[in-house]
Amino acid sequence: MRTEQKPLLSGFGFHTTAQEALAGRDLHGKVAMITGGHGGIGLETTRVLSEAGATVIVGARHVQQALQNVSLFKNVEVLQLDLSDPASIDAFASEFLKSDRQLDILIHNAGVTAPPESKDFRGYDSQLATNYLSHFQLTVRVWEALKKSGSARVVSLSSIGHMDGQIDLSxxxxxxxxxxWGISYGQSKTACSLLAIELDKRGKEHGIRAFAVHPGGILTGLTRHISDEDLALWGVHRDASGSFIQPEGFKTIEEGAATTVWCAANPILEGKGGVYCEDCDIAEIVPDDYSMRKGVRNWAIDPELAESLWKTSEELLNIPHGAIPQASN
Structure with a gap:
């Protein structure tokens, strides 16, 4: 039965930290994989999961820097991964699959925001390719390891930015x-949400459940490509030294990683999936023209659009139709 896109009244909220969102769950024996798990909210996600006992596989473009960042954590492995390079994604997945381990938690965390307008060597928009298509490809490549778990969760980091960019399949x-750049980013994050919707439909008969996450507004390295003028529209300003002033309505790193961890491991979500979440709860559906930066718009959870995007993604990546089969019922 499909999980309703309606808040559970989880007891958590905006200021819940990632450590609190775990709700004390013991993750010994679990294997987690996270892209970009060496910086920002990804690093905090890695810390919390590893301290709970999980073995965490971090995909990082710059391996030595990532190793330094996670050097104080236990049970963390770093493998080279460049999400802008399809061959690197395949190599990363193959290296993991050589270990013949199950994969219990897959977190699509890495991404880019507002880079200069560009396309990759295939002619694909760089934000769509990095934020969405790369993670679609990775999911397909590690599908068998997810099935082996029998109770895997996949967490796809979307964003409230989805409100600025509907999918244009044409x-x-x-x-x-x-x-x-804002429409491009919004489209890529709508796509990330739709990935969770369709993956959950295809995966739940194998015990694989998927969730889309809006982590909240957090000042991380992802802001480096955004002009001060655009940041000011979100209430973000700098002090005399040039450092960002934490604006009202933004989260700390610990709070920003919370909904990811909640979706990845909190027991309240057992048997649930295929929903968009924020503030450690399932988000409320809001009207498409709703101006507040909260809730989820219908186009980001539309099951028919999710299926169409899935098929288009297979074509763009030259992945055979049915590599992850449609649900049998």
Whole structure:
């Protein structure tokens, strides 16, 4: 039965930390994989999962820097992963699969925000390719390891930015429509949400449940490509030294990692999936023209659109249809 897109009244909220969201769960014997798990909210996610006993596989573009960042954590392995390079994604997945381990938690955490307008060597919009298509490809490659778990969870980091970018299947790569980094980013994050919707439908008969997450507004390295003028529209300003002033309505790193950890491991979500979450709860559906930066718009959880995007993604990545089969019922 499909999980209703309706708050559970989980008892957690905006200021819940990742450590609190775990609710004391023991993760010994579990294997987790997280892209970009060596910086920002990804690093905090790695810390909390590893301290709970999980073995954490971190995919990182710069391995030595990542090893330094996680050097104080136990049970953490770092493998080279460049999400902008399809061959690197395949190599990363293959290296993990050589260990013949099950994969209990897969977290699509890494991404880019507002880079200069660019396309990859395939002609794909860089934000769509890095934030979404790379994670779609990785999911397909580690599918058998997820099945082996029997009770895996996949967490796809979306964003409230989805409200700024509906999916345009006829022009995903801005070949005909005018480019705007915010629309591009929003489209990529809508796609990340739709990935969770369709993956949950295909995976639940194998015990694989998927969740989309809005982590909240957090000042991390992802802001490096955004101009001060655009940041000011979100209430973000700098002090005299040039450092960001934490604005009202933004979260700390510990709070920003909380919904990811909640979806990845909190017991309240056993048997649930295919929903968009925020503030450690299932988000409320809001009208498409709702102006507040909260809740989920219908286009980000539309099951028909999710299925269409899935099929389009298979074509864009030259993945055979049915590599992850549709549900049998």
């Amino acid at each position: 022009d995903l790569n801005f070949n005909t429509r005018p480019y705007h």
